């Protein structure tokens with residue numbers, strides 16, 4: 119019998135993933151990573167629901183205490199980034215470093231199983247011509263999570279299945295109800311797990327960063343107001359600046375060294391190109407000449423036509439993105455992920 123380790127967060131998606139595989143005659147082992155304290159998934163509440171589902175399916179459940187890993191790779195990474203005036207994206211980093219890598223290692227080394235499954239909405243396909251696994255968008259485009267998975271390597275993709283990649287979310291709920299899963303009606307997580315666990319991003323950051331008030335200035339250095347710590351601001355932000363001005367003002371820069379938030383008109387917050395670092399070419403070998411693609415600069419952003427130009431960099435894979443039309447709100451620290459049709463070609467971290 120084929121064996122698979124299913125990553126269980128205690129939500130409906132991973133519960134249904136486990137149930138589908140179990141009913142497809144896989145020998146399923148549930149695995150929950152204990153990531154942090156608090157309410158919500160990945161916390162004790164989620165672990166109890168995950169345990170319940172395993173009991174219901176009659177499969178073993180393992181819990182691995184991964185709080186130190188999460189603290190080092192996610193919490194510290196976020197605190198360092200926000201303190202430096204950027205807006206890091208924790209999810210892709212979490213997927214690669216905290217979830218997929220350690221889960222696959224645990225499955226192989228502790229359980230002798232070389233396949234894991236999660237409830238992510240994305241697809242993996244093997245491209246025979248190029249001998250490579252490709253990452254594709256989910257069939258349910260409204261749930262597609264491929265943006266958060268661009269950093270997965272070939273080794274990881276070889277050991278992962280996403281049974282929900284072909285399934286509509288409404289169908290997931292129907293399957294969960296059909297199998298009488300306790301989580302069938304569980305509400306969707308609305309936000310980042312850290313936000314859910316702490317109430318808000320602000321509350322989370324305030325736990326770790328002592329805000330130092332400073333000036334909000336325009337491009338010429340004219341003081342327009344005061345900020346409450348640079349970590350509360352992000353490029354493109356309009357609300358919450360507390361400045362009365364005739365035209366809407368947006369955050370166009372954060373200068374951590376001088377503790378300044380810089381604001382300007384919307385045009386000042388648009389760019390025609392940007393540099394991406396820590397690039398992962400997920401579905402193709404790194405190209406040696408520019409390629410055309412469509413890029414997403416945020417999870418829900420509309421894909422925009424772009425030319426991706428490989429740059430020579432000794433220490434790091436970098437590319438330059440040249441947009442066909444200027445793009446608003448390019449935020450250092452977030453991920454840019456480029457696609458051709460439904461295939462994720464690559465992605466990386468926005469640098470400038």
Ligand SMILES: Nc1ncnc2c1ncn2[C@@H]1O[C@H](COP(=O)(O)OP(=O)(O)OP(=O)(O)O)[C@@H](O)[C@H]1O
Pocket residue numbers: 124125126127128129130131132133135149150151152153159160217235236237238306307
């Ligand atoms: N703490 C965890 N331990 C093990 N696997 C996890 C954990 N958190 C998430 N996963 C896996 O990653 C998938 C995607 O996680 P995400 O945080 O996006 O939750 P989701 O889409 O709301 O899924 P779910 O409904 O299962 O919570 C989950 O379906 C699950 O398989």
